[in-house]
Amino acid sequence: GTKELDEKVSNVLRLIFRTSMDPHKPFGSLGSPEHGQAGRQIGEEGIVLLQNNGNVLPIDLNKTKKIAVIGENAIKMMTVGGGSSSLKVKYEISPLDGLKSRVGSKAEVVYARGYVGDPTGEYNGVKTGQDLKDNRSEDELLAEALQAAKDADYVIFFGGLNKSNHQDCEDSDRASLGLPYAQDRVISELAKVNKNLIVVNISGNAVAMPWVNEVPAIVQGWFLGSEAGTALASVLVGDANPSGKLPFTFPAKLEDVGAHKLGEYPGNKEELAQSKHRGDTINEIYREDIFVGYRWADKEKIKPLFPFGHGLSYTTFVYGKPSADKKTMTADDTISFTVNVKNTGTREGQEVVQLYISDKKSSLPRPVKELKAFQKVRLAPGEEKEVTLTVDKKALSFFDDGKHEWVAEPGKFEAVIGSSSRDIRGIVSFELK
Known part of the structure; x- marks a missing residue:
């Protein structure tokens, strides 16, 4: 017990020495x-x-x-x-x-x-x-x-x-x-x-x-x-050109969400009926497995209201044909994908180039594609830039619950380049040896 306590106290003291007791500490500011x-x-x-x-x-x-x-x-x-x-x-x-x-x-x-x-307008004693x-x-x-x-x-x-x-x-x-x-x-x-x-x-x-x-x-x-x-x-009013992208899927209706389509939200109906008082455990089974968000929409070929990764701009971006720096990669290697993006509109804007990886054949069920890299690029009107996205074995791996480890299976893969998960601008095939 004492050993653990000493360790914890040391951690606290170390932080104090490094921060508030530092004689050379610069002055900071709050709410500036x-x-x-x-x-x-x-x-x-x-x-x-x-x-x-x-x-x-x-x-x-x-x-x-x-x-x-x-x-x-x-x-x-x-x-x-x-x-x-x-x-x-x-x-x-x-x-x-x-x-x-x-x-x-x-x-x-x-x-x-x-x-x-x-x-x-009040919460926990804070009033608006x-x-x-x-x-x-x-x-x-x-x-x-x-x-x-x-x-x-x-x-x-x-x-x-x-x-x-x-x-x-x-x-x-x-x-x-x-x-x-x-x-x-x-x-x-x-x-x-x-x-x-x-x-x-x-x-x-x-x-x-x-x-x-x-x-x-x-x-x-x-x-x-x-x-x-x-x-x-x-x-x-256009002082700033919007460049955000959706970090989740907007479904058109609740039934288009895996948990609602397959599940018994909020819990099993019979268990709910039997549960008379708080403190009972209600079991919620995640029948959608790993197919959450865009992975579910992709798998079921459902058209979302607005897809994951979606976001428009006041200008337009044209993508060139993407390429890879190699056709095959090994497990201790990386692979880079390059695509040219051009602002073909009349005002400066930013685009988020997205790279999804698609495993063509695997021993366990996998999503159609998964986001593995992205990059935001700022372009003046008429300007063109080369965007390079690099991934390693980790981006090709999935968790095997039987082996209880991350696995990258050799075989054919695709790098899918898009402006959103549904606005695909190019595909490059490659192989993991």
């Missing part, structure tokens, strides 16, 4: 303007342009007199709540404020609530200080929103989820894949009165979008912290 600037840039880079039919985005402020902003998430603070993601921040710029300060006197920005979700109470009916809120939207040059709907229970929150499951608070109705009605509708989904999770074909522009806005409103405004 530089931190805010970093937060803004990270936000801008992470925002994903999901859809942009008719190039509605970016908003051209030179041709805009009035912008209508609709939705509770345009004004609701999102740093408080959600479980361990709850924060006590120095400040938080809302999407509405961010847009207003960026637009300035160039155009009129009007706001209508559109829907009321959760007016509270916002009072979002609103007792109007759904119909009254909708009528006001449509009135504001119908003669606007652009309508931006900020909706999605929030950090409340049954939303993007730790201790309770989502109530549905669909948007809460009757937002679908508001979005569909807005689409009828204004053709320049932009929906910004504020969430950390996928949501169903039954109105996807009625809405020209859709942006995934995540929870972006202190500079949320600044970063979103920057992308919406």
Whole structure:
């Protein structure tokens, strides 16, 4: 016992000596303007342009007199709540404020609530200080929103989820894949009165979008912290060219998810019926095995709402034919794949080149393909760059539960180069000896 205790105490003391007792320690800073600037840039880079039919985005402020902003998430603070993601921040710029300060006197920005979700703003004693109470009916809120939207040059709907229970929150499951608070109705009605509708989904999770074909522009806005409103405004008016890619699949419907298709969520029905009180164990069997996310969609040939790795830009990228530095590799070797990417549009942008590996024949079931490398490349209009992605044996391996080890089986493989998991730009075959 004493030996372990001494070790633990030594670890703590060592850290103290290396940090707070260091006489040459430089002065740091907390919540500085530089931190805010970093937060803004990270936000801008992470925002994903999901859809942009008719190039509605970016908003051209030179041709805009009035912008209508609709939705509770345009004004609701999102740093408080959600479980361990709850924060006590120095400040938080809302999407509405961010847009207003960026637009300035160039155009009129009007706001209508559109829907009321959760007016509270407190979690674990941290209060947002916002009072979002609103007792109007759904119909009254909708009528006001449509009135504001119908003669606007652009309508931006900020909706999605929030950090409340049954939303993007730790201790309770989502109530549905669909948007809460009757937002679908508001979005569909807005689409009828204004053709320049932009929906910004504020969430950390996928949501169903039954109105996807009625809405020209859709942006995934995540929870972006202190500079949320600044970063979103920057992308919406085109100061920043969006370059984020989806880190998970947006399914069209819940049945398109393996766990829901095969499972008995949230647990076995009979066991649930018998379980009378808390403390009972409910068994959830993961019947989808390793086929989660895009691996399931690929295997079942399901068309997602938006695929893993998807993200559009305000410019266009053309890929050349990819090549490999060798035809065959050995287990102690690496293999590199090279592809030329050219910005064929009129503005600077960034593209994330993705490399998936496909094992053509294996002793155990494997996904159709798996992401093994990616690289973000910045290109000026007309500029072309060579992107090289290198992988080793690890990228070809799978875990064999019988042998209880990672295995790379010799045979034929394919390197699949894409702009998303479903937007494939080229394939290179190679062999592992």
